[in-house]
Amino acid sequence: MPCLIQAQDALYVQNGATITVQANALISIKGNLQLGVGSQLQNSGTIEITQDREAISANWMDLTTKSYHYGNGLVRFTGAGRQSIATMNQLGKLEVNNKDFDLNSSVSADQWILVNGKINTQSNLAIVLDPSEKAISTSFSNSGFKLSWFNGTLRRHLSPSTVNHYSFPIGNQQKAFVAELDNLMTNPLNIQFLDVSFVPGPSANTHLQVIKNSNPFEAVLQEGVWELSPDATTRITGSYDLKLDRGSTNTSINSPIILNRLGNANQADWGIPEGTAPGITGLEVDYNIANLKQTASFGQFALATVEASKNVQSRTKAAVIATEKSLIVIGPNPANNQLRIHIDKPVTQLQGFISNANGTIVKTFTVQNNKTIDLTALNPGTYFITLPDGNGPRKAWQQKFLLVK
Numbered sequence: 488m489p490c491l492i493q494a495q496d497a498l499y500v501q502n503g504a505t506i507t508v509q510a511n512a513l514i515s516i517k518g519n520l521q522l523g524v525g526s527q528l529q530n531s532g533t534i535e536i537t538q539d540r541e542a543i544s545a546n547w548m549d550l551t552t553k554s555y556h557y558g559n560g561l562v563r564f565t566g567a568g569r570q571s572i573a574t575m576n577q578l579g580k581l582e583v584n585n586k587d588f589d590l591n592s593s594v595s596a597d598q599w600i601l602v603n604g605k606i607n608t609q610s611n612l613a614i615v616l617d618p619s620e621k622a623i624s625t626s627f628s629n630s631g632f633k634l635s636w637f638n639g640t641l642r643r644h645l646s647p648s649t650v651n652h653y654s655f656p657i658g659n660q661q662k663a664f665v666a667e668l669d670n671l672m673t674n675p676l677n678i679q680f681l682d683v684s685f686v687p688g689p690s691a692n693t694h695l696q697v698i699k700n701s702n703p704f705e706a707v708l709q710e711g712v713w714e715l716s717p718d719a720t721t722r723i724t725g726s727y728d729l730k731l732d733r734g735s736t737n738t739s740i741n742s743p744i745i746l747n748r749l750g751n752a753n754q755a756d757w758g759i760p761e762g763t764a765p766g767i768t769g770l771e772v773d774y775n776i777a778n779l780k781q782t783a784s785f786g787q788f789a790l791a792t793v794e795a796s797k798n799v800q801s802r803t804k805a806a807v808i809a810t811e812k813s814l815i816v817i818g819p820n821p822a823n824n825q826l827r828i829h830i831d832k833p834v835t836q837l838q839g840f841i842s843n844a845n846g847t848i849v850k851t852f853t854v855q856n857n858k859t860i861d862l863t864a865l866n867p868g869t870y871f872i873t874l875p876d877g878n879g880p881r882k883a884w885q886q887k888f889l890l891v892k
Contacts (some may be wrong), residue, residue: 498530500526508532508560522549522574529578530560538566539587541855548591549574559597564588566759584626585637590639601635601656602626605822608639612682618646620653631734636663640684647675647725655683659710662734666713669728673780676725678717687788688712703832713788726850733790745779746789819891824870826860839874867892 497518500506502525508514511530517539522528524883525852528549538545545566552575559579564570566585573591582592586601595614599606601623615622622643629635636656643653655666664685686713713731717723733747776791816829828839841850841860852860867890877884 488595495526495783497521499523500528502526505529508534510560516545516547518543522551524550524552526729527555527559528550530558531541532561533561533563535563535565536570536747538568538570539589540567542761545570547572547574549576551576567601597782598622598624601629601632603629605636605638605658605660608637611639612640612642615641617648622651623654623656631684632658632663632665633833636665638877640682642680642682643681645671645676645678647671647678648725655681657683657713659687662711664710664734666856667730667732669730670781671725674726676727676783677721677723678719680718681743682714682716682718684714685711686714686787686859701831713784715785717785719741719888723783723785724868726781726783729782729788731777731788731790745777745784746791747784748787762866774814776786787816815874815884815886817872817886817888822862823890824861824863826862826888828854828858828860828872830854830856837874840871842871842873844869844871865890 491818498514498516498520500520500522504523505527507531508528508530510531513533513535513877515537517851520534520536536545536547541764543622547562547564554575554577556577557579561577561580561582563582564572564585569587570585571589571591571665572594574594575592576595576754578594578596580598580600582600582602582790583604583606585604590606590608590611590613593608593612595616597615597617599613599615599622602625609790626630627633631777634639636658638658638660641655641657643655645653649672650671651670653668653671655668656663657666658664666683670680688709715729729745755863779788794885818827820826836853836855839852839854840848841852842848849865849870850860852858852861869887870890871885871887873883873885875883
């Protein structure tokens with residue numbers, strides 16, 4: 488049978504005392520928990536710090552000076568207002584379900600459970616020790632991290648050779664701007680942890696323009712930029728896919744792409760990240776999400792778009808190519824039985840062809856502005872779509888795509 492101990496006001500553990508919470512036991516504290524110097528807590532059950540009213544404080548303060556692990560039990564913060572924690576020791580599972588949760592020190596936990604409320608790291612770190620993908624979990628109500636996220640810097644310990652995907656639910660005071668790392672096992676990074684935050688960008692970002700193939704890319708997310716800082720002090724090897732989500736919004740933008748810099752203040756330092764070929768191949772786009780394929784870049788990342796006044800109509804992920812004359816979009820990529828091509832500016836009819844990986848032409852076509860190409864006769868594999876005059880007279884445009892069936 489579970490054991491329940493309640494402390495109505497607070498619980499203070501004096502110097503030299505030890506509290507042991509056994510498996511299936513629950514301590515419910517409707518007030519503050521303070522661990523004095525030289526005290527110790529061993530938790531294999533559940534400790535619940537409950538704030539019944541906003542006027543009542545229900546916080547965790549550990550004054551011990553020697554670091555240790557509390558145990559694999561659950562510590563749950565729940566309440567209608569603001570709660571906080573300060574400790575140098577490591578927790579097993581930490582659940583947040585309140586209005587705001589302040590970290591008054593860097594806080595380490597094997598697993599974090601986000602139900603409700605922003606986790607404000609301030610100048611500290613929220614640290615996830617468990618390198619498994621599910622070490623950050625949510626309740627059903629917090630789908631997409633709409634109710635709870637990390638407002639500040641989140642550090643996740645990684646195992647790129649055995650875990651393929653990690654989410655970093657970071658954001659600002661208003662909402663989450665989630666970053667995701669994917670396909671890590673393809674070419675594992677030689678890093679042990681990664682610090683990720685969403686930070687305000689310099690005011691210059693408001694009018695950020697990076698020229699690529701004569702087209703200006705303009706910043707579209709004025710709230711800030713993502714910052715990714717790995718632990719490695721030597722040259723980083725390996726690569727990863729990066730997905731950035733600007734969250735739900737009432738405005739749509741024209742196929743956002745990802746720009747990168749090392750954290751310098753000059754907007755001229757922004758560029759197309761390492762891992763993308765000329766013409767920005769390797770980027771997949773949607774209205775509010777941008778993906779970067781197999782990059783080894785870190786630093787700051789921003790979302791930008793070509794000619795922000797325009798709007799790509801298809802919500803299907805596509806490959807985007809910026810040319811000197813127009814924006815050419817193909818999708819979906821990978822394709823199934825059909826491939827759509829869209830040219831955003833009026834052009835005369837262009838000749839085009841599809842070739843296989845050996846360079847053999849397997850299909851020809853003509854396109855003016857929009858075209859759906861039938862691929863049912865082709866076998867699965869890697870292909871190239873080419874418009875010999877796509878970048879202007881005798882200036883070829885080419886894009887690789889995958890065909891899967």
